[in-house]
Amino acid sequence: MIDKIAEKYALSTQGARTFIRSSILEFINNLVSMLPMALFLYLLYDISTAVSNGTLLKNGFFYLLLGVVVLILLFVSNYATYTELYVGTYKESAQIRLSLAEKMKQLPMSFYSKKAPSEIASVMLNDVADLENFFSHGMPKITGLIPFVGLTLIALLAINWKLTLVSAVVIPLSWLIFQGSSYMEKKAHQEYFSTITKQSDYFQEMIEKMQETRLLNRKKEAKKEMAELLAQQEKTHRKTELPTAISQGMIAAVLQSGIGLVIIFGSYWYTQHELTLIELLIFLIATNKMYNMMISIYEKLSMSRNTKIRIERLKSLYHEKNQVGNTTPAFSNYNFELKNLGFEYKVGQPVLKNVNFTANEGEITALVGPSGSGKSTMLRILSRLYDYDKGNVLLGGHELQNIATDYLFEHISVVFQEVVLFNTSILENIRMGKKDASDQEVLAAAKKAQCDEFALHLEQGYDSIIGENGSLLSGGERQRISIARAFLKDSPILFLDETSSALDSENEYAVQQALSKLVKGKTVLVVAHRLKTIENADKIIVLGAGSVLEQGNKEQLLARDGMFKRQYQYEMGTLSNNQM
Ligand SMILES: Nc1ncnc2c1ncn2[C@@H]1O[C@H](COP(=O)(O)OP(=O)(O)OP(=O)(O)O)[C@@H](O)[C@H]1O
Numbered sequence: 001m002i003d004k005i006a007e008k009y010a011l012s013t014q015g016a017r018t019f020i021r022s023s024i025l026e027f028i029n030n031l032v033s034m035l036p037m038a039l040f041l042y043l044l045y046d047i048s049t050a051v052s053n054g055t056l057l058k059n060g061f062f063y064l065l066l067g068v069v070v071l072i073l074l075f076v077s078n079y080a081t082y083t084e085l086y087v088g089t090y091k092e093s094a095q096i097r098l099s100l101a102e103k104m105k106q107l108p109m110s111f112y113s114k115k116a117p118s119e120i121a122s123v124m125l126n127d128v129a130d131l132e133n134f135f136s137h138g139m140p141k142i143t144g145l146i147p148f149v150g151l152t153l154i155a156l157l158a159i160n161w162k163l164t165l166v167s168a169v170v171i172p173l174s175w176l177i178f179q180g181s182s183y184m185e186k187k188a189h190q191e192y193f194s195t196i197t198k199q200s201d202y203f204q205e206m207i208e209k210m211q212e213t214r215l216l217n218r219k220k221e222a223k224k225e226m227a228e229l230l231a232q233q234e235k236t237h238r239k240t241e242l243p244t245a246i247s248q249g250m251i252a253a254v255l256q257s258g259i260g261l262v263i264i265f266g267s268y269w270y271t272q273h274e275l276t277l278i279e280l281l282i283f284l285i286a287t288n289k290m291y292n293m294m295i296s297i298y299e300k301l302s303m304s305r306n307t308k309i310r311i312e313r314l315k316s317l318y319h320e321k322n323q324v325g326n327t328t329p330a331f332s333n334y335n336f337e338l339k340n341l342g343f344e345y346k347v348g349q350p351v352l353k354n355v356n357f358t359a360n361e362g363e364i365t366a367l368v369g370p371s372g373s374g375k376s377t378m379l380r381i382l383s384r385l386y387d388y389d390k391g392n393v394l395l396g397g398h399e400l401q402n403i404a405t406d407y408l409f410e411h412i413s414v415v416f417q418e419v420v421l422f423n424t425s426i427l428e429n430i431r432m433g434k435k436d437a438s439d440q441e442v443l444a445a446a447k448k449a450q451c452d453e454f455a456l457h458l459e460q461g462y463d464s465i466i467g468e469n470g471s472l473l474s475g476g477e478r479q480r481i482s483i484a485r486a487f488l489k490d491s492p493i494l495f496l497d498e499t500s501s502a503l504d505s506e507n508e509y510a511v512q513q514a515l516s517k518l519v520k521g522k523t524v525l526v527v528a529h530r531l532k533t534i535e536n537a538d539k540i541i542v543l544g545a546g547s548v549l550e551q552g553n554k555e556q557l558l559a560r561d562g563m564f565k566r567q568y569q570y571e572m573g574t575l576s577n578n579q580m
Helices: 004-008 013-053 061-106 107-115 117-136 139-159 161-168 168-182 182-208 208-213 221-269 279-320 375-383 403-412 428-431 439-448 475-489 507-516 554-559 563-572
Strands: 338-346 349-359 364-369 390-395 412-415 491-495 522-528 541-544 548-554
Touching: 004 013, 013 061, 013 117, 013 139, 013 279, 061 117, 061 279, 107 338, 107 439, 117 139, 117 279, 139 161, 139 279, 161 168, 161 221, 161 279, 168 182, 168 221, 168 279, 182 208, 182 221, 182 279, 208 221, 221 279, 221 349, 349 375, 349 522, 349 541, 349 548, 375 491, 375 522, 403 412, 412 475, 412 541, 428 439, 428 475, 439 475, 475 507, 541 554, 541 563, 548 554, 548 563, 554 563
Parallel strands: 364 522, 364 541, 412 491, 491 522
Antiparallel strands: 338 349, 338 390, 541 548
């Protein structure tokens, strides 16, 4: 049962247990909350008996004592429910967020290209917050109150079955209204969610593109767009609340009309001596309490409808397929062999088609081709940031997709176009290449990557903090930190993507010199736009629209009258743009 609840509501087993305990405590709490009224009715009964007998109330002290006991019970049950419910739910939402973060790490990068970051963030923050709200303020109330309504009806049946039936007439009516509003509420909430997602996408983009917005002088347009979006959100919000407000209002009116029925029929049966005054009073108090509980149940059930959409989003995230592969083979070599490789980011739009080549240990294999031909994609696939759809990739004879990603990453260093840096010191950013490296090792790697030239000019030297994603550094400086990481890691496989593009010619030469030392004996795959930088490559793979057009070394490719030769001549200035 615990497992079923956990699965149904996307909770942990501990969360499901908390939910059961809270429901029981909520039920007990409701029972205890009836005690003052029961005590009052008994007292009233005793007083009326004493008055009709012309005597004094005998057991006044007993009632006083019971009153104190009831107060203590009220405190204890409220305290126990509060701590179990709220503390338990807070812990559970923290647990859900942790397990979601864990899940994120196991998903392939393809997941991130089909889901907007704002949508993922919304699931982790808003959906979990809503779930927390539902489990602290909603669900246990429903499960705690429903048996209580049942018990009240049974107790009333024992007093007078006819009046109980009259008071229960409004219950099926209220249920019909609730069911009738289901479709409208669901539709309104789906619309609301899509507006919220659009809005958070917009805000995220606005922050990311602040620089462009200013440079392109788009401030006015951006303000107008935001105002329109906010107005749209407000409209949708009101539309979302409307069906719930109408149905809850109708339900409350129908249920409260039950009191009127109890008064009319109860008074009549009282005059017919089928009911005593005390019994009528009990009916009035108990049905009033029961209807209020039912109104509360309906409110929470309506809340549960909306939370259902959130739970489904959470579950769909949990059910996303993890990146496969968990082998940790001992490599006898680090040769890559690609056989009929095919890949697409979006279904039906292949980016790599039937790619065949080998990239051997101790050699530099260069990937060239026009923009968008799939060079960077190829490196992402070879480092398993994305998994391929067709064909095979073998590393040292082992299928790449079967190799555990963490294990694979231990053997690969990457220097990509987009360098990701952390808001810490230069030293620590470089140390990320090898977590246990000493300061001396880090500084030596930094020197090789020409980092001394800028780092030593900063006030704090290598201890300088470089800002969010290295925002306080230039493009070339950021790239050199990335190169230093690769020097430090010194892994047998090295992927370089446009490493020299952000360096001036003097630095570029120095870095090329350093890289030429680093690449020795490794399997190196390098992506470059300028053919000059990869002249010394052992093998050049020319890509065009995701397919291999030509491959060979520079001399072999120049001997052919292909794309490489034309591009090479163009770069050397022996071919004009028109002749290309
Ligand atoms: N995350 C992604 N989701 C969807 N499509 C993508 C993604 N990344 C790249 N693409 C598409 O895949 C194709 C190949 O892109 P890729 O970045 O591999 O080309 P490239 O040869 O490295 O280009 P460039 O030289 O301009 O960097 C392009 O059409 C690009 O639009």
